[in-house]
Amino acid sequence: MRLTWASPLYRGAAVAMFLSGLGFSAAAPQIASFLVHDLGGSLTAAGLFYLTNLTAPVAGYLVGSRSDRTGRRLGLFRVCAVAGFAGWAGIAYSTQLWMPYVVSAVVLAFAGAATSQLFAALHDEMSARPDPRNDGVVAIVRMALTAGWVVGPVAGAFLAGHTSLRFTLLVTAMLTLAQVVPLGMMRTPQVVTATASAPGSAAHRPGVRMMLPLLAFTGLYVLVYAGESIKYAYLPMYMNDELGFSSGLSGAVIGIQPLVELVLMPLAVVVARRTGMLRLMVLGAAFGVAANLCFALTGTAAGLFAGQILMGGVWGVFATLGIIVAQRLLPTAVATASAIFLSSTALSSALGGLAGGLGAATVGLPLVFLIPSVLAMLAVLGLAAMSRSLRQAV
Numbered sequence: 001m002r003l004t005w006a007s008p009l010y011r012g013a014a015v016a017m018f019l020s021g022l023g024f025s026a027a028a029p030q031i032a033s034f035l036v037h038d039l040g041g042s043l044t045a046a047g048l049f050y051l052t053n054l055t056a057p058v059a060g061y062l063v064g065s066r067s068d069r070t071g072r073r074l075g076l077f078r079v080c081a082v083a084g085f086a087g088w089a090g091i092a093y094s095t096q097l098w099m100p101y102v103v104s105a106v107v108l109a110f111a112g113a114a115t116s117q118l119f120a121a122l123h124d125e126m127s128a129r130p131d132p133r134n135d136g137v138v139a140i141v142r143m144a145l146t147a148g149w150v151v152g153p154v155a156g157a158f159l160a161g162h163t164s165l166r167f168t169l170l171v172t173a174m175l176t177l178a179q180v181v182p183l184g185m186m187r188t189p190q191v192v193t194a195t196a197s198a199p200g201s202a203a204h205r206p207g208v209r210m211m212l213p214l215l216a217f218t219g220l221y222v223l224v225y226a227g228e229s230i231k232y233a234y235l236p237m238y239m240n241d242e243l244g245f246s247s248g249l250s251g252a253v254i255g256i257q258p259l260v261e262l263v264l265m266p267l268a269v270v271v272a273r274r275t276g277m278l279r280l281m282v283l284g285a286a287f288g289v290a291a292n293l294c295f296a297l298t299g300t301a302a303g304l305f306a307g308q309i310l311m312g313g314v315w316g317v318f319a320t321l322g323i324i325v326a327q328r329l330l331p332t333a334v335a336t337a338s339a340i341f342l343s344s345t346a347l348s349s350a351l352g353g354l355a356g357g358l359g360a361a362t363v364g365l366p367l368v369f370l371i372p373s374v375l376a377m378l379a380v381l382g383l384a385a386m387s388r389s390l391r392q393a394v
Helices: 002-006 008-027 031-038 043-070 073-092 098-111 113-128 134-162 165-178 208-242 247-275 277-297 301-329 334-342 344-362 367-389
Strands: none
Touching (some): 002 008, 002 134, 008 134, 008 165, 031 098, 043 113, 043 344, 073 098, 098 113, 113 301, 134 165, 134 247, 134 301, 208 277, 208 334, 208 344, 208 367, 247 277, 277 367, 334 344
């Protein structure tokens, strides 16, 4: 905390990530209602909106590769934040159903790259000023993003209930733009590698072969994260429609995960220093297996609380350490690594939506949660293999 507070970059990054998480999480639960109630779309059309996220990995790679060529992390961060403002404002003022889809696919795809540029700037600063506490700084910045996700859904629901969905989306646009304020006009030194002509240096895009470990790790992360979209789509319906939980009890079950996650994030850094990051992630993915088995097989409030606590353990590990591992797997192009890794959430949302929809139609609730349990088990096996083969690197 002292190291984070002492650095204008670290301190500003933490505040910027809180604003980012606050804005996006305020809008995310409301966008489907906006498409249905304000623009007259069907429930199916609202669900298909999330497929627009599939353009985010492409946009993230383009921004990341340019950042690695130029080294201008914060400049691109500001551009992406402005794109986010324009995108959310464009959705808020949409008058036809097709407009939010186009805006999300074309404009908001670039907005998501703001986070990756900020983490790349942090990496550059930490490389220039090595400190054994640097991993803790990354954890604190990531915790700030999670804290925004804790507050945002409540704030978004309050705004939507007391004003309108369009106004809520406009507030998200303003918060997205406000990310640039804590960093002011700060600049980071342009990155210059020791061997500019080497493959994968700042002057060259890394080849596919060089990116294979990063791509494999990102794919395994997608398998773990796919369970989140399945859970948020079907766990509330399972609790309310089949188990008959009150709204307060359902809210408590959903809300306990981010609180556990915040508590465990700094602990994950401490434990990873002793065990290694990938080895700890194997345990984290195993928590995901157990959590989804709780959702699928218990049918009680205690069982669902246990599942959510275990999921807090999953993201206490992955949310803290994932970006660090990704950057270490492609150290000569950290902005590209950050962009590829952070855009994986879009792919996992699409995978989870597809798998969950087919599973719910086939086996119903709650057995649909066996699907993310199987996906998490595949991630356990893959991460264990990576941990053995990359023991020296991560």
